[in-house]
Amino acid sequence: MRAEAKIISFFSPLLLLVLWEVLARAGLVDIRIFSCPSRIIETFLPVLFSGELLYHTWVSVRRIILGFLAGAIPGVLLGLSMGLFPLVRAALEPMVAITFPIPKLAVMPMIILVFGLGEASKVFTVAIGVFYLVLVNTVAGVLSIDRIYLDVAKNFGASRWNFYRTVALPGALPMIFAGLKLGMGTALILIVAAELTAAQAGLGDWIWRAYDMFDIERMFTSLIMLTVLGYLFANALDLLERWVIPWKSPHA
């Protein structure tokens, strides 16, 4: 049964691609708008091997990683303090609650006004999206730590620093990772959006230029790279999680 499921999962996407190709060749799918797999591959391989696509991918990856770090690190630190200190939480929670639901894309013009059209505005757009998700999850993570562990730390004479190091941080890590994973998904959305509007390079910019020239196949090559990026980032975070949280039960 499991082997069967695996075989089905492997062939179903391939079947869809074949169907797409067949329908396109039969003239049932308009290739001027939807293109077809064979044409996309024909365009994809040259831009991949020339390094052109890889350059634009690297530009986006760099922005994503910088933005991700710039958002996640303050998110974790502030989240830990908000989780640990009720007074810090009381002071900051209203601001977070009010600004969290604002779609980050809505403030992009503002970000461009402040940071200009260069790299900083792209990195900041990613950072702000990641920041909120990591912050909110870290706070929830610290608050979800069972009180008993605080009693244990106190009973065994943990210092203030050891209290954070041995209880708060490890206790919140599973939730922090949930935040990081959500943040990564958001980072991909935001970087493409940021590059669509105002960029000289990057995968979003690539899509926009291809659209300008009505080069559908070229648009698809960027989508392929974004799919690969999403897959790689998700796996990298899973690996990191398994390494940082070796105690996590496979059932939990």
Added chain:
Amino acid sequence: MEVAARLIGEHAQARGKAKVQPNGEAIVLTGISKTFTGRSGTVVALEDVNLTIYEGEFLCIVGPSGCGKTTLLRILAGLEKPTSGRVEIRVREPGKPVNSMVFQEQSIFPWYTVKENVAYGLAMRGVPRARREEIAEHYLKITGLSKFANAYPHQLSGGMKQRVSVARAFANDPSILLMDEPFGSLDEQTRVILQQELLRIWEGTRKTAVFITHSIDEALGLGDRVLVMTARPGRVKAILEVDLPRPRDLTLIRSRPRFLELFDTIWFYLREEVMKAKAGEIQS
């Protein structure tokens, strides 16, 4: 009836005291009261508790549910402050922590391995790594956990987790061991095995121990003295000396006439309080 019970109680208390006194006082509680103020009003958990715990004794505390046993232990541990009264820690052993607690619920850190959990107190006290590994390994060995030294808690059964918790407290080598119904949530077979192991380890160290339980059987099997608490608000109803020889075998000791006698006496005190606690539950 109640007067009679009180008389026997005081008599038992006096007798218990006289016997254990030579060992010196570890903790003296005077007039301890604890009041909790919550949304639904004020609850008096403890009222005027006076108690002396002697060095090297194993004191068991029994009482009906909700009588403040856990609160009393948390006050002894310094995790809770009494509303009034005095806690005097008389025992001072330089270089040793005053107390270590074995908690009722699952309390070993899920993010640490079994060995790291056992060494936790030592690490917090800044004992060098090599030394604390050595100590942890010793306690893993005597609690039969050596094979699981590098396992994480989620891989262990409930009984194993409580074993780790007991090892963690012993490894910290405190002057006083505090145990809050450590085996309460375990199945009968596991409980008996762990009680026997605790006895064996304790009889090897003779550390001052305070052990909370709702089982008279457990209290008599383990303790040198048994303190019976009243229904809420918790007070000392009676203290009985358990004059059963050590080292004890828990399966054999249960059939001794003296064990049955003591069991009846404790049940005599406890039954009244359990009835009161039940009546209180129905009222509220």
